[in-house]
Amino acid sequence: MLGLMGTPDDTASVVASVGALSEVVPPPQLPTDPRSGRLRVRSWIRSYLRDVDAGTGEAASVRALSDFGLRPEILHRRLASLEPIERTRLCLAAAWASEARWLTFIDPFAAVPGHLRTGVRARFAELAARDGRGVVFSSNSLTDHTIAEAGVADIEKGQLVALGPLEQIVTEPRGSLPAELSGVNVYSGLARKGWLSIGHSAVKARTELDGKVYVTLGWRAALLSLDEHDEAFTSATVFEAIVTGLRDRGSCLQAKLSPVDTEMGLALDVDLADLAGVPAPAPEVPDAAEPSTTSAHAAARKGAGFGILHPGLGGSITELQANVRVGTHVFVEVDTACLHAYSVE
Secondary structure (H helix, E strand, O other), rough: EEEEEEEEEHHHHHHHHHHHOOOOEEEEEEEOHHHHOOOEEHHHHHHHHHHHOOOOHHHHHHHHHHHHHOOOHHHHHEEHOHHHHHHHHHHHHHHHHHHHHHHEEEEOOOOOOOHHHHHHHHHHHHHHHOOEEEEEEEOOOOOHHHOOOOOEEEEOOOOEEEEEEEEHHHHHOHHHHHHHHHHEEEEEEEEEEEEEEEEOOOEEEEOOOOOOEEEEEEEOEEEEOOOOOOOOOOOEEEEEEEEEEEEEEEEEEEEEEEEOOOOOOOOOOEEEEEEOOOOOOOOOOOOOOOOHHHHHHHHHHHOOOOOOOEEEEOOOHHHHHHHHOOOOOEEEEEHHHOOOEEEEO
16 A cells, blocks of 8 residues: 655556556546536446456446445446545545455545544555455645555655654654645755754754755744744844745645745744634743743733734734734744754755
8 A cells, every 4th residue: 555645647647658558457537527427437437447448347336336335326326426525435446346456546545534533544444455456546634644555655746855753754854845735844964073954044954864954844833023022032042034925724824934044944834723712831940940042932911802813913813813924024043953854864
């Protein structure tokens, strides 16, 4: 079971290429032409199996439909009458009915509602293991790739960027998509003489690595303020940045930042507010201990308004939206303790 991650065009073309190999079944895809909605399920399955040169009869189709929770009566229905979950199960069943050893699917679970997706995905993996089928599928859902026993391939701009276990792909991303799905910024960096540097920026950290590295920084590993001298800042590496974009991502409001001086700062995406709840309270720091940047950032957020992650941008969501727009200048302190570096090799 191999999962492909990337832009739909990239991954679809790879799946199609695999599906064109001998002894591999091409991905089943229901027709999108509105006129095809009058086509009955039995006719579509027959057509698909004929196109993939599968010599199985209707009995194999009925067994496959049953395996994926569909009754034989569905064969008499028109494609247009099917619910999204039924269309997904139908495509999976059609490929299974081919009895081929190797199967391919393009984003097979995309149309499945969230509360049903886990069950369909688990059944898919269970049947693949039971029947000894090899499967290549594409998806940009991290949870879909939990069934990819052979690993996940990250494909970007027509190139294989990374191949490995899902954990490695998301914790040590080498491309923009896994970084986006993991909620981190990713950079190319250099580790030398015990120091980690990213480009020409002043953002540095201690490291035991040596040579070229990738570096990640989470979307909440920085503190922003409109005031360069905000008392919440605890280090000298505060840099000025311009808000170049704003977007919603799940329950979060997020900004894209570009440093005014690339020799001081980094371009990064950062969460501005989380409407799912209030920030976590700051950890206790003993009086004799030197507070880390992490605890200082958490302390700055403690007691902030609902969902506010950067009190220096506004004490409420209303103030935040009034203060921060595209073109706004902000000051940024990066929590260097949150920089995660790993070798390019």
